Amino acid sequence: MIKISGLTFDYPGHRALHQVSLEVAAGSVTALVGSNGAGKTTLMRCIAGLETPLAGSINVAGMDVLEQPREVHRIMGYLSDFYGLYQALTVAQCFEYAAAAQGLPAPAIPQAIQTTAQQLGLTDRLQQTCDKLSRGLRQRVAIGQAIIHAPKILLLDEPASGLDPEARASLAGLFRQLQANGMTLLVSSHILAELDEYSTHMLALREGRVLEYRALIHDNSQHAPQKSLRVTLAQADARLSAQLATEPALQVTASNEHSADFNFSGDEHALAALLARLIASGLPVCGFSDQKENLQQSYLRSVATYENGQTNHLSKTGSAS
Numbered sequence: 001m002i003k004i005s006g007l008t009f010d011y012p013g014h015r016a017l018h019q020v021s022l023e024v025a026a027g028s029v030t031a032l033v034g035s036n037g038a039g040k041t042t043l044m045r046c047i048a049g050l051e052t053p054l055a056g057s058i059n060v061a062g063m064d065v066l067e068q069p070r071e072v073h074r075i076m077g078y079l080s081d082f083y084g085l086y087q088a089l090t091v092a093q094c095f096e097y098a099a100a101a102q103g104l105p106a107p108a109i110p111q112a113i114q115t116t117a118q119q120l121g122l123t124d125r126l127q128q129t130c131d132k133l134s135r136g137l138r139q140r141v142a143i144g145q146a147i148i149h150a151p152k153i154l155l156l157d158e159p160a161s162g163l164d165p166e167a168r169a170s171l172a173g174l175f176r177q178l179q180a181n182g183m184t185l186l187v188s189s190h191i192l193a194e195l196d197e198y199s200t201h202m203l204a205l206r207e208g209r210v211l212e213y214r215a216l217i218h219d220n221s222q223h224a225p226q227k228s229l230r231v232t233l234a235q236a237d238a239r240l241s242a243q244l245a246t247e248p249a250l251q252v253t254a255s256n257e258h259s260a261d262f263n264f265s266g267d268e269h270a271l272a273a274l275l276a277r278l279i280a281s282g283l284p285v286c287g288f289s290d291q292k293e294n295l296q297q298s299y300l301r302s303v304a305t306y307e308n309g310q311t312n313h314l315s316k317t318g319s320a321s
């Protein structure tokens with residue numbers, strides 16, 4: 001859906017993106033993560049055709065963003081990190097304005113306003129003017145403006161900032177719903193636990209470079225997906241490692257007398273059978289827990305790998321001192 005090749009972007013005196021290349025699959029939700037100044041906003045603005053890169057190309061649904069910006073905008077929604085709302089307009093008027101600006105035919109606009117208000121929980125606010133809304137409600141109106149034309153691609157820069165926990169949870173639900181309807185989302189946030197709830201991919205940027213881009217959910221239908229699990233005992237038992245070694249469908253990655261971590265290839269029935277065998281062997285098993293790496297751990301591991309690489313490179317070139 002989005003194909004970026006060799007994207008390089010310069011601000012006066014500062015290179016913000018260095019040779020960024022990646023392909024974002026249709027229907028995915030990509031968590032765009034990185035420290036302050038990593039280049040997330042710049043990348044989004046380039047994808048939205050709001051900046052002209054020094055080099056490289058960006059293709060959205062088969063269209064070159066720089067050559068066909070208007071066609072691209074018709075299928076794209078973008079919420080910038082700093083946005084403005086017309087204070088004197090009501091929420092309904094804001095939606096109407098956004099819908100008309102996105103080229104929605106006039107007869108379709110009233111329904112689009114109702115649908116969007118419902119998705120954002122703003123139905124009872126439609127007649128209120130924006131100057132009377134709280135920060136979180138304004139944020140919801142801005143998100144509504146970005147999705148009113150039911151785009152195929154949605155770019156959201158820090159969409160949850162200013163939202164209360166309830167609104168954040170319902171926003172996560174909305175993103176899952178939009179993805180289920182076939183939308184491709186690119187969402188930047190510093191709150192990784194939140195992105196973890198709905199993201200299928202992680203794109204980590206660091207100093208304008210792609211640190212890592214990968215799928216977070218592996219769905220390989222030909223094989224049972226591999227699980228990373230931990231078995232915990234109620235009390236220390238030296239037989240744990242030996243007992244696990246007799247199990248062909250698992251590989252132990254770490255163990256002691258209280259617990260063991262292992263990768264397991266098998267379905268839920270195989271897991272139930274494994275639990276039954278461990279209990280039958282006399283081990284005081286409390287249970288299994290999922291050891292799947294979350295987005296935060298994944299991101300921090302990418303950063304650590306990058307920093308170790310930098311340190312190794314510097315020490316090899318002799319400039320570390």
Ligand SMILES: Nc1ncnc2c1ncn2[C@@H]1O[C@H](COP(=O)(O)OP(=O)(O)OP(=O)(O)O)[C@@H](O)[C@H]1O
Binds near residue numbers: 034040041
């Ligand atoms: N208008 C500008 N002129 C010069 N440099 C800029 C400009 N806008 C951004 N930069 C620089 O480009 C780099 C990337 O900025 P960008 O806003 O894309 O980062 P970000 O990852 O979105 O950061 P944050 O998480 O803080 O929002 C930063 O070093 C920033 O200082």
